[in-house]
Amino acid sequence: MAVTDFPPAGPVATALADFDPAALAQLFAAWGYKPSHAARVLRAFYASGDRVTSTAPGLPRGLVERMRTGFVPSAATLAVRQIAADGTTKLLLRLGDGGTVESVLLPDFRTDRAAGCLSSQVGCALGCDFCATTKTGFKRNLTASEIVEQFLALRREAHAVGRKLQTIVFMGMGEPLLNLGPVLAAVRRLADNSLGALGWRQITVSTVGIVPGMDALTDTGLNIHLAVSLHAPDDATRARLLPMAKHFPIADILAAADRFQARRGRPVTIQYCLLAGVNDSPEHAHQLAGLLGPRRMHINLLHYNPTGLSLSGIVYQPSSDQTAGAFAAVLRAHRLVAHFRRARGPEIDAACGQLRRRTAAPS
Ligand code: SF4
Structure with a gap:
């Protein structure tokens, strides 16, 4: 955010998380304070989540007061917390304009680590069935600060149970590549050593296959991971599940994934959610193996958390263990790397968007 944008126009008020060190230094200078305070303020903010960084010692009283009145308390506050027996913790965060988003803490099998799942939009327009x-429906894109504050909220949750938030994936509400600017701004802050202090490789952006967004991500040169939600090995099946698939054929998506992989030199992850009787037959597995066989991509097989009646009137069910095992066996017989991602927190509203829907008057 540039100083000339402060306070910002539009419905979302400014929070400290909106700023990177350079922009905050510029703002402080414009307010008549030393720009060098900015780095300390942001370091303390990322360490504590305190909006005006009362934890940053030695700040001029006038500057603290200016921040207190100039910034909203936070871009996102906790509205609901659900904790499953396996420790999966789902947060519903309320935004400044009353909208809500979900963020999820996923405990690792290592007892001191956890992963976080972040949202990039309020709702989603893509209509995956x-x-x-x-x-x-879709309400709006999240700002970088709203994304950063999800990360800070999850890190607080992780610390509270003695874990370190080790990795972040953009796989919550929304399509991150349709909100690429704020997502990248947030990613840069999360990976900044003096701010979020995550490694680039600890951050994954997951897309349903927005080809121009994938290429834009490749062009940034950022050393993050890319995951592609494929969910079907042929365009006809995929278009029934993901309406946007009509715009981006699988061949184009995989070509864009190839370009990302070639530039990064590390495998793209293919996400495949197994749905009973829809995309989980041995034929589907052989087709998928045919697509991915020449590539070095890893496959994550996802267990489906049922969400009730779909937009097209279908009640999808997860594949049985036997069917899922047979599917994976076909892929592995083709020497593909295929892992099951554990079902997490099935007794809470674990599927993306469920908690928000269940909560009264989601906005
Ligand atoms: S699966 Fe992701 S991209 Fe598809 S509708 Fe849901 S949030 Fe949007």
């Missing part, structure tokens, strides 16, 4: 998020 098995997804709870899209049932309430």
Whole structure:
């Protein structure tokens, strides 16, 4: 954010998380304070989540007061917390304009680590038929600060249970590549050594296959991971599940993934959610193996958390263990790397968008 944008126009008030060190230094200078305070303020903010960094010692009283009145308390506050027996913690965060988003803490099998799942939009416009998020439609893109504050909220949750938030994936509500600017601004702050202090490789952006966004991500040169939600090995099946698939054929998506992989030199992850009787037959597995066989991409096989009646009137169910095992066996017989991602927190509203829908008057 440039100083000339402060206070910002539009419905979302300014929070400290809106700023990177250079922009905050510029603002402080414009307010008549030393720009060098900015780095200390942001370091303390990322360490504590305190909006005006009362934890940053030695700040001029006038500057603290200016921040207190100039910034909203936070870009996102906790509205609901659900904790499952396996420790999966789902947060519903309320934004400054009353909108809500979900963020999830996923405990690792290592007892001191956890992963975080972040949202990039309020709702989603893409209409994936098995997804709870899209049932309430699309409201707006999240700002970088709202994304950063999800990260800070999850890190607080992790610390509270003695874990370190080790990795972040943009796989919550929304399509991150349709909100690329704020997502990248947030990613840069999370990976900044003096701010979020995550490694680039600890950050994954997951897309349903927005080809121009994938290429834009490749062009940034950022050393993050890319995951592609494929969910079907042929365009016809995929278009029934993901309406946007009509715009981006699988061949184009995989070509864009190839370009990312070639530039990064590390495998793209293919996400494949197994849906009973829809995309989980041995034929589907052989087709998928045919697509991915020549590539070095890893496959994550996802267990489906049912979300009730879909937009097209279908009640999707997860594949049985036997069917899922047979599917994976076909892929592995083709020497593909395929892992199951554990079902997490099934007794809470674990599927993306469920908690928000269940909460009264989601906005
Ligand atoms: S699966 Fe992701 S991209 Fe598809 S509708 Fe849901 S949130 Fe949007």
